[in-house]
Amino acid sequence: xxxxxxxxxxxxxxxxxxxxxxxxxxxxxxxxxxxxxxxxxxxxxxxxxxxxxxxxxxxxxxxxxxxxxxxxxxxxxxxxxxxxxxxxxxxxxxxxxxxxxxxxxxxxxxxxxxxxxxxxxxxxxxxxxxxxxxxxxxxxxxxxxxxxxxxxxxxxxxxxxxxxxxxxxxxxxxxxxxxxxxxxxxxxxxxxxxxxxxxxxxxxxxxxxxxxxxxxxxxxxxxxxxxxxxxxxxxxxxxxxxxxxxxxxxxxxxxxxxxxxxxxxxxxxxxxxxxxxxxxxxxxxxxxxxxxxxxxxxxxxxxxxxxxxxxxxxxxxxxxxxxxxxxxxxxxxxxxxxxxxxxxxxxxxxxxxxxxxxxxxxxxxxxxxxxxxxxxxxxxxxxxxxxxxxxxxxxxxxxxxxxxxxxxxxxxxxxxxxxxxxxxxxxxxxxxxxxxxxxxxxxxxxxxxxxxxxxxxxxxxxxxxxxxxxxxxxxxxxxx
Ligand code: PNW
Numbered sequence: 001x002x003x004x005x006x007x008x009x010x011x012x013x014x015x016x017x018x019x020x021x022x023x024x025x026x027x028x029x030x031x032x033x034x035x036x037x038x039x040x041x042x043x044x045x046x047x048x049x050x051x052x053x054x055x056x057x058x059x060x061x062x063x064x065x066x067x068x069x070x071x072x073x074x075x076x077x078x079x080x081x082x083x084x085x086x087x088x089x090x091x092x093x094x095x096x097x098x099x100x101x102x103x104x105x106x107x108x109x110x111x112x113x114x115x116x117x118x119x120x121x122x123x124x125x126x127x128x129x130x131x132x133x134x135x136x137x138x139x140x141x142x143x144x145x146x147x148x149x150x151x152x153x154x155x156x157x158x159x160x161x162x163x164x165x166x167x168x169x170x171x172x173x174x175x176x177x178x179x180x181x182x183x184x185x186x187x188x189x190x191x192x193x194x195x196x197x198x199x200x201x202x203x204x205x206x207x208x209x210x211x212x213x214x215x216x217x218x219x220x221x222x223x224x225x226x227x228x229x230x231x232x233x234x235x236x237x238x239x240x241x242x243x244x245x246x247x248x249x250x251x252x253x254x255x256x257x258x259x260x261x262x263x264x265x266x267x268x269x270x271x272x273x274x275x276x277x278x279x280x281x282x283x284x285x286x287x288x289x290x291x292x293x294x295x296x297x298x299x300x301x302x303x304x305x306x307x308x309x310x311x312x313x314x315x316x317x318x319x320x321x322x323x324x325x326x327x328x329x330x331x332x333x334x335x336x337x338x339x340x341x342x343x344x345x346x347x348x349x350x351x352x353x354x355x356x357x358x359x360x361x362x363x364x365x366x367x368x369x370x371x372x373x374x375x376x377x378x379x380x381x382x383x384x385x386x387x388x389x390x391x392x393x394x395x396x397x398x399x400x401x402x403x404x405x406x407x408x409x410x411x412x413x414x415x416x417x418x419x420x421x422x423x424x425x426x427x428x429x430x431x432x433x434x435x436x437x438x439x440x441x442x443x444x445x446x447x448x449x450x451x452x453x454x455x456x457x458x459x460x461x462x463x464x465x466x467x468x469x470x471x472x473x474x475x476x477x478x479x480x
Pocket of ligand 1: 173176233234235316317354382438439
């Protein structure tokens with residue numbers, strides 16, 4: 001449908017949030033400075049063979065020492081918002097509120113003040129994957145006690161920064177760090193606990209989220225008047241064929257990726273039916289008497305349901321989904337879904353195998369979320385593109401026309417969702433401000449609007465062409 005891709009002119013509402021997003025471990029560096037404790041990412045990346053080229057985040061973009069340079073980049077873009085994350089062990093070195101590292105608090109206060117001085121509002125993620133190693137040593141998210149520790153940490157952050165931070169995100173992409181951290185082992189802590197752990201961990205993450213939201217609601221909301229949300233990543237998905245099997249598999253795919261967290265927090269108040277049925281069926285096949293997916297008791301359900309002031313939605317790509325029965329063993333989150341994902345060959349490529357730009361999928365996803373979950377307020381908290389591997393053409397290539405195209409086309413679909421579909425969209429944060437430590441890809445994968453030279457000790461930042469593109473859209477509040 002060629003009409004689908006036609007660009008639209010128009011603007012977003014006054015006060016629309018325009019931002020860029022980052023995460024502590026990916027940019028800060030200073031991994032053991034000024035009293036910071038180790039995180040699971042320090043441990044994981046220091047272990048040979050876990051990361052491309054054995055890269056690590058010891059220095060990264062050195063953003064810990066470059067507050068004012070980074071704020072300058074945001075000013076050049078004309079941003080109204082900046083999404084960053086707090087490193088839990090930088091302020092609570094052993095994970096608990098027994099010891100507070102004042103230098104860590106001071107660092108984030110200085111950053112927040114510098115942002116506000118530049119008229120940029122902070123949006124702060126509490127957990128973007130860098131758990132204190134001390135808490136991993138007692139089981140991390142598999143230990144039910146984590147709910148208490150996360151709540152202590154959230155409470156310290158609300159207390160210390162809540163006078164100036166009005167937009168909070170508890171978790172970034174739980175589906176992602178749980179699957180890759182506890183089952184495939186691709187992300188820290190690198191565990192390969194197949195089949196059951198992911199569901200137990202998700203249960204604890206949901207309880208942690210709900211508890212922290214209630215702490216804000218009970219102790220801080222009246223005086224601080226902020227909002228607390230969660231970031232969920234969701235691909236759009238379309239069936240491989242019109243068969244009922246493929247259509248059902250597509251629905252399952254979205255439920256396992258998004259409904260797993262969305263339904264308990266702002267949907268039915270329980271795990272999705274498709275997920276419950278599927279994991280029960282698979283568990284029975286494996287000779288288990290109960291499902292590997294835990295049940296919520298009523299108390300847990302009511303603790304979690306309704307604990308969301310806004311949805312942070314991360315969108316990158318779309319998949320084509322086909323039903324495919326998986327073998328009974330080994331049990332895994334993937335095998336539980338009985339499906340196979342592909343993409344269409346005519347979807348363009350990027351520097352990441354998993355990322356095929358499909359802008360219209362963005363609008364479809366937004367419309368689906370609106371209808372399925374009763375029109376929640378949505379901030380796009382991540383959307384971005386990795387530079388194709390241009391080594392052969394001489395790196396760095398700062399003329400990132402593909403990123404410009406990605407940004408323009410995705411924001412245009414967002415505009416259609418806002419104007420034509422009445423989706424309640426409050427803002428858009430691009431991933432990412434600068435090139436940074438891209439998890440297991442190290443520095444080989446580049447998502448930044450600004451290039452960073454990681455071979456230079458001063459980590460100079462240079463604008464790519466997409467800076468101009470994004471600055472114009474921000475200035476026009478859309479497309480004039
Ligand atoms: C995000 N997907 O992860 C993370 O939040 C960032 O820290 C990361 O740097 C960025 O994407 C780029 O990789 C994703 O399934 C996880 O489409 C999964 C998906 C996309 C992004």
